[in-house]
Amino acid sequence: MTASEIRELDPQTVERIAAGEVVERPASVVKELVENSIDADASRVTVAVENGGIDGISVRDDGYGMERDELERAVEKHTTSKIRDIDDLESGVATLGFRGEALHAIGAVSRLTITTRPRTGGEATELTVEGGEVTAVRPAGHPPGTTVEIEDLFYNVPARRKYLKQPSTEFDHVNTVATSYGLANPDVAVALEHEGRETFATTGSGDLQEAVMAVYGREVAEAMRSVSGDGLPEGPLDSVGGLVSHPETNRASREYLSTFVNGRYVTASVVREAIVDAYDTQLAPDRYPFAVLFLSVDPATVDVNVHPRKLEVRFADEDAVKDQVEAAVEQALLEEGLIRSKAPRGRSAPEQTEIQPDTGESETEQRDDEPGTDRRKRVSETSDDAAESPNTETSTANRKTDSVGDFSSSQTATDDTVEPETQRERKFQDSGTQSRIAETAESDRFESLPSMRILGQYEETYVVAETDDGLVLIDQHAADERINYERLKNAFSGETTTQTLAEPVDIELTAREVELFDSHTNALARLGFRARLVGDRTVKVQTVPTMVAESAGPELIRDVLSEFVGGRESAADTVEAAVDDLLADLACYPSITGNTSLTQGSVVDLLSRLDSCDNPYACPHGRPVIVEFDTEEIEDRFERDYPGHE
Structure with a gap:
């Protein structure tokens, strides 16, 4: 590139590039406009979209409204009613939107009409913008408040319009934004309409649980538990409050973890992680609770400008924030008796996971067909008992595989009276046994996997084996998951x-x-x-x-x-x-979990089935099944190449 090829972009191109940073999709527009409405002290906000928001968006409120000169100023570049100078920006912005900045950006990539009337009285004004240019300003009829209508989003930026997703996907993002602000502001009546049909509507009564019922339904609302945030550990947060769900009321998606910082809806990963961690083992690894959590913090200690659309925030001390949020949620769950140190990770009914008084009867003594007894719970707690008593033989793995039907082969458990010829089916040697490894295991040969000699389990989660080239660790859950996935896929390949x-x-x-x-x-x-x-x-x-x-x-x-x-x-x-x-x-669902004791025979069977898979080296979610440490790497770690060693 030569100096003559470097040129200044024209103002119109610059504006469209800048607008693209703020307006990514219809949901971006809805977010900016709903924030503006709430900042304008609206008691009612209605969002209506057509074709997922691609063809049309309307946001109506009964807020302060604007005079004609304020409206004309609001759509100009770099205008806002929220800050005055750099000092305001440095000390933190307490409001949600930047009204003029957002309106200018939206108007640059759409056909925009704003109709507004001041709450204090006076005439209503209608202003239209096309592609960043004001085309008309005229008197209009309108009740106190503001209505913003957007048509043909990205009509003048075809490349960006081309990459919008299906209308159902775009509406899903709009729905997330609208529901989030409905939950964040239970004292504001927020409604969402799609193609003329009402999707949800909160009452604006100020009752958070009532807002949850409007958005998520009665079942979820009744499962929510209050988070008070009393006795928080030291940290930057002034308070933590809101609602979190019973562990058994969960979903496979993070979409229902709604977090708010000083009233602003954000997807703060550190906060979401803290919420999930508070549930400990009460949630399966791929399940997430419902949460509506409010964090109050000094605006000067949180950066809301990390992301152009202010969707992400950055805390000055993220570790302390995580500790505070986790402590608040954990305390709420403890007070309700919903978590404990040893808990199932399954999806049993809520009444089956509450903490009950200790009757002195062991879970393992109950019959499998006893009414009201949850099979997954027994398996998990038996595994915990086995971990605490290393000399006790268990059949946890066998009962675990029994429960999966056609997806896994079951093994027959044996006890301490097993005959020598069936020794292979016993759990791996107790730590106190003095026999040599070579006398208790032999190499197993496979087609895809390397030949290996099974040495045992590590943390009852990883199979440890020796190969010709070194050592391997095999994640037993990931291995079984791969096996089950390929069987399911084959079953689904037909009609x-x-x-x-x-x-x-x-x-x-x-x-x-x-x-x-x-x-x-x-x-x-x-x-x-x-x-x-x-x-x-x-x-x-x-x-x-x-x-x-x-x-x-x-x-x-x-x-x-x-x-x-x-x-x-x-x-x-x-x-x-x-x-x-x-x-x-x-x-x-049916795969062997971590912290499950296995017999050597069941490990061999697991590896044999893994060997027959098309891809035995990764679980269906992309995690590795096998990690290998070759001899050279092991010798390097032990520094066996020092001079004179030979």
């Missing part, structure tokens, strides 16, 4: 068969899930889920895919719906991709 439920099951959905259901009913049918919407928030499920009937119930339909918002180009691609994601998640 989808369904199993009719003895009685149709009613499943309550959130506002988001209802919209997804409405958009993907046919895709669900292709997967084997036949269901219909009854009422505003309930679907009646009549059939499920046969291949999942043993490992998951009709409630799985909620997780499947979330898979349909990947933004792929065609419905067929979306369904196929959703199928693959679904199978990967389903493979996790």
